[in-house]
Amino acid sequence: MSVEALVIVNRDNVPLLVKSRRPQSDATTISALFHLHSCLDIICEKQTNRDPFIGLLTQSESHKIYGFCSTTNTKILFMVSPQAIRDNEARLILKTVHNAYVDVTAGHPFYHDSQQIKSTFGFSNRRNIC
Known part of the structure; x- marks a missing residue:
């Protein structure tokens, strides 16, 4: 399994964290972000x-x-x-990311709901897309 992109969006559909394996200028990254954004309606x-x-x-x-x-x-x-990825593996990954998000937001007393999350961990290029 290879994770291509990860997005965290707040309740107002404002992206807080967008990470991708590809460089920001890559056309496939833009296409991937479009597909991720369109999934908000499905949710x-x-x-x-x-x-x-x-x-x-x-x-x-x-x-x-x-x-x-x-x-x-x-x-x-x-x-x-x-x-192929099984649903229980996807559930575990998403639960782990959610727990990390809660740790970041609850552990920072000055965090605001629409504030962008910056991370140096994650994918190999270690760059935020937003």
Whole structure:
């Protein structure tokens, strides 16, 4: 499994963190971000009050996109390469990212809800797309 992109979006659909494996100028990155943004509508349709894990939102021959929506309406999306990934693995990854997000926001007393998250960890290029 290869994670291509990760996006965290607040309740107002403002991106807080956007990470991609490809350089920002790459046309495939722009296309990937378009697909991730279009999945926000799918999350609104599939959202239930019981389980924050939404599951597989969309797939094509080049990627699969999974989603997670917390009780505070924070949405986490990640795009993986088309190799097979099981739902329980996707659930574990999204739960881990959500726990890290909660640690960042709850552990910082001056964090504001629409403030962008900056991270030096993650993918190999270590650059924020936003």
